[in-house]
Amino acid sequence: MEGEILKGHLDMIVLAALSARPAHGYAVIEEIRRRSAGAFDLPEGTVYPVLHRLEQAGLLSGRWVTADSGRRRRVYEVTRRGRRELAEQRAVWRQFSDAIGGLFRPRRNPA
Amino acid sequence: VIPEYLEKLAGELAFDPSLSRRVRQEVEDHLWEAVSAEPAGEGLDAQRRAIARFGDARVIAAQLAVGSLAKQARRLAIAAVLLIAGVFVVMWARFSWYALMQWPALDSTGALGPVVVSVERSAFWVALFVGVAGWIYIDSRGIPAALSREYRRQLRRFAALCMAAAGALIVSVASDGVLTALRLAGTGWSVQSLLPVFSMGVEIACAGLMISYMRGLARTTWRLRGSGGQ
Numbered sequence: 001m002e003g004e005i006l007k008g009h010l011d012m013i014v015l016a017a018l019s020a021r022p023a024h025g026y027a028v029i030e031e032i033r034r035r036s037a038g039a040f041d042l043p044e045g046t047v048y049p050v051l052h053r054l055e056q057a058g059l060l061s062g063r064w065v066t067a068d069s070g071r072r073r074r075v076y077e078v079t080r081r082g083r084r085e086l087a088e089q090r091a092v093w094r095q096f097s098d099a100i101g102g103l104f105r106p107r108r109n110p111a
Numbered sequence: 112v113i114p115e116y117l118e119k120l121a122g123e124l125a126f127d128p129s130l131s132r133r134v135r136q137e138v139e140d141h142l143w144e145a146v147s148a149e150p151a152g153e154g155l156d157a158q159r160r161a162i163a164r165f166g167d168a169r170v171i172a173a174q175l176a177v178g179s180l181a182k183q184a185r186r187l188a189i190a191a192v193l194l195i196a197g198v199f200v201v202m203w204a205r206f207s208w209y210a211l212m213q214w215p216a217l218d219s220t221g222a223l224g225p226v227v228v229s230v231e232r233s234a235f236w237v238a239l240f241v242g243v244a245g246w247i248y249i250d251s252r253g254i255p256a257a258l259s260r261e262y263r264r265q266l267r268r269f270a271a272l273c274m275a276a277a278g279a280l281i282v283s284v285a286s287d288g289v290l291t292a293l294r295l296a297g298t299g300w301s302v303q304s305l306l307p308v309f310s311m312g313v314e315i316a317c318a319g320l321m322i323s324y325m326r327g328l329a330r331t332t333w334r335l336r337g338s339g340g341q
Binding site for chain 2: 043044046074
C-alpha cells in the first residue's frame with residue numbers, strides 16, 4: 001500500500017495494533033503486518049516516532065522491562081485516553097469507509 | 112553492523128541525551144529480535160537485512176527529533192510562566208520586607224521613583240500576560256509527525272511570544288533594580304539590605320534562566336534545520 005496514504009493514519013494503526021495487549025516496538029510492527037495481511041509493510045523504524053509521539057500525547061504509556069534475551073525493552077500500553085481516541089477514530093473511519101464504499105459501488109441502471 | 116547503525120542513530124540524536132539513550136536501547140532490542148527471527152541465522156547478512164527493513168537512521172532520527180523539539184517548546188512555555196511567577200513572589204517578599212523594616216515609601220525618593228514603579232508594573236504584567244499566552248498557544252498545538260512548514264511557523268510565533276515576554280521581564284527586573292537601588296540609597300547600607308540585594312539576584316537569575324531556555328530551543332531548532340523528518 002502507498003506509504004503516503006499510510007502516513008496519515010499511522011497513529012490510528014499503531015493504537016489499533018496495541019489495543020489488544022501491551023507490546024514493544026517489534027511486536028507492534030509484527031501485529032500490524034499480521035492484521036493487515038502484509039498490506040501495511042512500512043519501514044520498521046517509522047513505528048518508533050509514532051510510539052513516542054502517542055506516549056507524549058498521553059494516549060500510550062510505556063514501561064521498561066527486561067526481555068528473556070537480557071536486553072531492556074520498552075513495552076507500550078494504550079491508556080484510557082488512548083482507548084477513547086481510538087473509539088472516536090474508529091467511528092470516523094467507519095463513516096468515511098461507508099461513504100467511500102457508497103461512491104465506489106457500481107450503480108444499478110434504473111429499469 | 113548493528114552497533115554501527117545504533118551509533119549513527121544515537122549520534123543524530125545527541126542533542127537530547129536521554130532520547131538518544133532511550134532510542135538506542137529500543138532499536139537495539141528491535142534489530143536483534145529481527146535478526147533472531149531470520150531463518151538464515153544471525154550472520155552479517157541477516158543484520159544488514161534487519162537494518163534495511165528498519166529504515167534510514169537519519170530519516171528516523173529526524174522524525175524522533177521533532178517530538179523532542181515539541182517537548183522542549185512545551186517545557187520552555189511552562190518554565191517561562193513559572194519564572195515570571197517566581198519574579199512576582201520575590202518582588203512580593205521584598206515589599207513585605209520593606210513594610211516589616213518600615214523603610215520610607217518611594218514617594219520620598221524624588222520624581223524618578225513613581226515613574227519607574229509604573230514602568231516596572233506595566234512591564235511585569237505584559238511579561239505575565241504574554242508568557243501565559245505563549246504557553247496556551249504552544250500547548251494547544253498538536254505534536255507534529257514531522258518538522259513541517261506549518262510547525263516551523265507555529266514555533267516562530269511561539270518564539271516571538273517568548274521573546275516579548277522575556278523582553279518585558281528584563282525591563283521589569285531592570286526597573287526593580289533601579290527601585291531597589293533608590294530604596295537602599297534612601298536608607299543607607301545595613302545588614303537588612305542583604306535581603307533586597309539577594310532578591311534582586313534571584314530576579315536576575317530568573318530572567319537569565321528564561322533566556323537560557325530560549326537559547327536551548329533555538330539551538331535545537333537550528334540543528335534540525337533541513338531535516339524535514341518526512
